[in-house]
Amino acid sequence: MTKYVFITGGVLSGLGKGITTASIGLLLKDAGYSVTAVKIDPYLNVDAGTMNPYMHGEVFVTYDGGETDLDLGHYERFLNTDLSKTNNITSGQIYFSVLEKERRGDYLGQCVQVIPHITNEIKERIRRITRDSGSEIVLVEVGGTVGDIEGLPFLEAIRQLRVEEGVANTMFIHVALAPVLPSGEVKTKPVQHSIQELRRIGIQPDAIIVRSLAYLDDEAKYKIALYSNLPLNAVFSSPDVDFIYKVPIILHQQGVADYTLNRLGLSKKREIRLEEWREFIKNYEESTKPVKIALVGKYTKVRDSYISIVEALRHAAVWERVRLVLNWYEATEIEQGLRKPDDVLENDGAVLLPGFGRRGSEGKIKTIKLLRENGKPVLGICFGMQLMVVEAARNVLGLTGANSTELDPATPYPVIDLLPSQRNISGMGGTLRLGDKKIIIVKGTKAWEVYNAPEVYERHRHRYGVNPRYIEVLEKAGLKVSGWSEEGFVEMIELADSKIFYFGTQAHPEFKSRPLRPSPVYKYFVKQVVRGTG
Missing domain, CATH: 3.40.50.880 (Class I glutamine amidotransferase (GATase) domain)
Known part of the structure; x- marks a missing residue:
C-alpha cells in the first residue's frame, strides 16, 4: 500500500516546513522509493495567482500551468522532478468543488457540512494525486500553523486518513520552533504547547523536528520527547544553515530517513549516499571568489x-x-x-x-x-x-x-x-x-x-x-x-x-x-x- 507522511507546523509560520518536506523526500527517494509531495494551503484563494507577492511570496508555475505555492518549487528542486498543479491543494479549490457538487444535486438533498463533505473532498484529492503519480510514498505538507481556524478541516482530514489507511501506512511529523533567549537559553515550551494543540484535535505526532538557531542539546530533546509521548530517538534538530541544500545531510546524519522507513515498515532498497548532492555542497563550501x-x-x-x-x-x-x-x-x-x-x-x-x-x-x-x-x-x-x-x-x-x-x-x-x-x-x-x-x-x-x-x-x-x-x-x-x-x-x-x-x-x-x-x-x-x- 501507499505510505503517507503528513508534515504539520507549530508555533509560527515560515519555519521551513517546505524545505523539511523536500529534504525528507530526497532522502526517501535516494533510498530507492518513488516519492511525490503535496502542499496544502488553507487560504480561500483558489490558487496563489491572484495574490500580491508581499502576501504570500513567489507564485511558482508548474509545467501544466498551475500558479502554486512556492513550496512546490522546493519540492521540484530537491526531488528533481516536475510536479502538477494538482499537487497544490487549497481551501478555495475544496470549497469551490463541494459547492459545485451541491448546486448539481450530487449530495441528494443532504445537509452539506465540513464533516463529512469537506473532509471527504480533501481525502479524495490526496488519493487522486496518489493514483495519478503512482508513488510509493506521498509527503503531504499542511500549510499554516496548528491552531489556525482555516487549517482545522485539513487536520481533521489527515486524522481520518490515519484511521482509513492504517497506522502502519501513515506517519505524522511535526515541525515546531524552539526559540533562543538573548541569554542563549533554548526554550522548549512553545514546542510542547504546539504538540498539545495537535494532540487535542486527535493527532499524535510520530516524530518531532525542532527548528532552532543551533542543534538541540540532550536535555532539550529529553523534555520535548517526554511531553510529546515519544522516544528520544523520535526528536530531531534542524538548526539554521547558510545554505538550504545542507538540510537533507543534517537530517540524514541524525537518522531521520531510517526512523521514517522503520516507522512505515519499510526497508531501504539501496543505501542513501547522496553522492552528487554532497559534491554540490562541497563545491559550495570551496567557492570563495565573490x-x-x-x-x-x-x-x-x-x-x-x-x-x-x-x-x-x-x-x-x-x-x-x-x-x-x-x-x-x-x-x-x-x-x-x-x-x-x-x-x-x-x-x-x-x-x-x-x-x-x-x-x-x-x-x-x-x-x-x-x-x-x-x-x-x-x-x-x-x-x-x-x-x-x-x-x-x-x-x-x-x-x-x-x-x-x-x-x-x-x-x-x-x-x-x-x-x-x-x-x-x-x-x-x-x-x-x-x-x-x-x-x-x-x-x-x-x-x-x-x-x-x-x-x-x-x-x-x-x-x-x-x-x-x-x-x-x-x-x-x-x-x-x-x-x-x-x-x-x-x-x-x-x-x-x-x-x-x-x-x-x-x-x-x-x-x-x-x-x-x-x-x-x-x-x-x-x-x-x-x-x-x-
Whole structure:
C-alpha cells in the first residue's frame, strides 16, 4: 500500500516546513522509493495567482500551468522532478468543488457540512494525486500553523486518513520552533504547547523536528520527547544553515530517513549516499571568489517574492565555483529618487526581476539604460525583458513616450502590448499565458549558445508581450530577436553583435533550475559575469 507522511507546523509560520518536506523526500527517494509531495494551503484563494507577492511570496508555475505555492518549487528542486498543479491543494479549490457538487444535486438533498463533505473532498484529492503519480510514498505538507481556524478541516482530514489507511501506512511529523533567549537559553515550551494543540484535535505526532538557531542539546530533546509521548530517538534538530541544500545531510546524519522507513515498515532498497548532492555542497563550501549581482525589482522587501531566481543563481554559481553576493535594489526607490540608479553599476552584473504594474517601472527603465550604456552583463526576466524593449525604444530609437500598454494605455508607441490570446478574457485567476511553451531558437545568437538546441520548453506567466509591429524597427536599433514562440511572438531578445551578455527572456527559466542541473540561461549568465570579473 501507499505510505503517507503528513508534515504539520507549530508555533509560527515560515519555519521551513517546505524545505523539511523536500529534504525528507530526497532522502526517501535516494533510498530507492518513488516519492511525490503535496502542499496544502488553507487560504480561500483558489490558487496563489491572484495574490500580491508581499502576501504570500513567489507564485511558482508548474509545467501544466498551475500558479502554486512556492513550496512546490522546493519540492521540484530537491526531488528533481516536475510536479502538477494538482499537487497544490487549497481551501478555495475544496470549497469551490463541494459547492459545485451541491448546486448539481450530487449530495441528494443532504445537509452539506465540513464533516463529512469537506473532509471527504480533501481525502479524495490526496488519493487522486496518489493514483495519478503512482508513488510509493506521498509527503503531504499542511500549510499554516496548528491552531489556525482555516487549517482545522485539513487536520481533521489527515486524522481520518490515519484511521482509513492504517497506522502502519501513515506517519505524522511535526515541525515546531524552539526559540533562543538573548541569554542563549533554548526554550522548549512553545514546542510542547504546539504538540498539545495537535494532540487535542486527535493527532499524535510520530516524530518531532525542532527548528532552532543551533542543534538541540540532550536535555532539550529529553523534555520535548517526554511531553510529546515519544522516544528520544523520535526528536530531531534542524538548526539554521547558510545554505538550504545542507538540510537533507543534517537530517540524514541524525537518522531521520531510517526512523521514517522503520516507522512505515519499510526497508531501504539501496543505501542513501547522496553522492552528487554532497559534491554540490562541497563545491559550495570551496567557492570563495565573490561575484556581485544586482537584483532590481519592485517586491524586494519580501525576498521570497523571487525565491526561484535566487535559487537558480545559486545553482549556477556553485557549479561555476564562485561565491554569490546578491545586492537588492528596490525599483520604486530609484523611481522616487531615494536611491541612485548608478549604485547598481558597483555590481558585476544585474538581473531585471519580473513583476506587474506601473509602480517602480520608470526606476527600472533608468537602471536598464545605465546598465546597457556601461556594458554590464544583464539578464531580464519576463517584465524585466519587456522594460529592456521599452528602454531601447525610448533611448536608442528616440520614440519618446514608448511604453507597455499595461503601464500606459495611451502610449503613442505601444512596443509592449496585450497578447491577442488575452484580449477577450474575463477574470484574473488562471487566465495568463501559463506553463511550458515551446521556444524556437535562432542559430548564431547568444540564445543558441545558451541552449545549443533548435527548440526548448520553458515556463511562462505573462499577459503582455513585444508588439509584432515594432520588431523590425527594434532590430534596426540593435535588439536581436533570438527566440520565437510557435505563434510567432518574441520570446528572447539580445544585443546584436555584442560581446556583452545583454539578454532578455519572456519565459521564467528559473522554474526549471535544479541544484544538480542548473538552468542553461542562469548558468550562461553567471559564466559571463565571472568572465567579466577576470
